[in-house]
Amino acid sequence: MLRVLAVDDEPPALEELLYLLRADPRVRSAEGATGATEALRRIGGAVDAGPDDPSAIDVVFLDIHMAGLTGLDVAQLLAGFAAPPLIVFVTAHEGFAVHAFDLKAVDYVLKPVRRERLAEAVRRVAEQVGDRSAPVNDTSADQIPVELGGVIRFVPIDEIAYAEAQGDYARLHTANGSHLVRIPLTTLEERWRSRGFVRIHRRHLVALGRIDELRLDAGSMSVRIGEAELAVSRRHTRALRDLLMRQSGR
Numbered sequence: 001m002l003r004v005l006a007v008d009d010e011p012p013a014l015e016e017l018l019y020l021l022r023a024d025p026r027v028r029s030a031e032g033a034t035g036a037t038e039a040l041r042r043i044g045g046a047v048d049a050g051p052d053d054p055s056a057i058d059v060v061f062l063d064i065h066m067a068g069l070t071g072l073d074v075a076q077l078l079a080g081f082a083a084p085p086l087i088v089f090v091t092a093h094e095g096f097a098v099h100a101f102d103l104k105a106v107d108y109v110l111k112p113v114r115r116e117r118l119a120e121a122v123r124r125v126a127e128q129v130g131d132r133s134a135p136v137n138d139t140s141a142d143q144i145p146v147e148l149g150g151v152i153r154f155v156p157i158d159e160i161a162y163a164e165a166q167g168d169y170a171r172l173h174t175a176n177g178s179h180l181v182r183i184p185l186t187t188l189e190e191r192w193r194s195r196g197f198v199r200i201h202r203r204h205l206v207a208l209g210r211i212d213e214l215r216l217d218a219g220s221m222s223v224r225i226g227e228a229e230l231a232v233s234r235r236h237t238r239a240l241r242d243l244l245m246r247q248s249g250r
Helices: 011-022 036-049 071-078 094-102 115-129 185-195 234-248
Strands: 002-007 027-033 059-062 086-091 107-110 143-148 151-156 160-166 169-174 177-181 197-201 204-207 213-217 220-225 228-232
Touching: 002 011, 002 036, 002 115, 011 027, 011 115, 027 036, 036 059, 036 071, 059 071, 059 115, 071 086, 071 094, 086 094, 086 115, 094 107, 107 115, 143 177, 160 185, 160 228, 185 197, 185 204, 197 228, 197 234, 204 228, 213 234, 220 234, 228 234
Parallel strands: 002 027, 002 059, 059 086, 086 107
Antiparallel strands: 143 151, 160 169, 160 204, 169 177, 197 204, 213 220, 220 228
16 A cells, blocks of 8 residues: 655645545555655655655655745656655646656646546556555545544544534544544535535534434524534525425425
């Protein structure tokens, strides 16, 4: 399985890329660096330590436009290493593709990064690395990676009862506890709409199948999911009621 370093000097873009990489079953680990200097330091240390060291890096997913050294500069420097990692460029600019492939890049992925396109890049890297032990079926759409005590684990989306907005983060609630992920609730709403999740409030996204009760009190609506009672905003009341009525077959 692949050991990945992702490099981008824009934290939101880096977090999104790491989220997608960690969700791919062919990726053993994915760490981030917020600039060229940090990336070169980590890559140099990994190369010196050898391929069997825990710090080893198989591939670098590299942004091009960064403060200081660009991604192309980093790739040129890596070409002088005895055993450099593979390179995949991830950029919003199409115009550097020829130069990128001249530098022996495995792939060139355009932003905004799509899950399917990134999966194809990972497949190409895995083929070159020779790692064919990963499962063929991509189950990343059925799970979401969460960090717990410095360890990444995968939570099945079917186990999530509701998600709660906390700024640019979302807290995912399951029967066994909750997990904080750095993904806006609006993004989860788009991704999980087809899985039966519905927005009931600016703060809450719920799984329809997890709703135990629908409560009406003096014109206000709320839903009960386990021990939690969540308010339904007025703008979402009619849509939620219609969805539940259709679901019940009435």
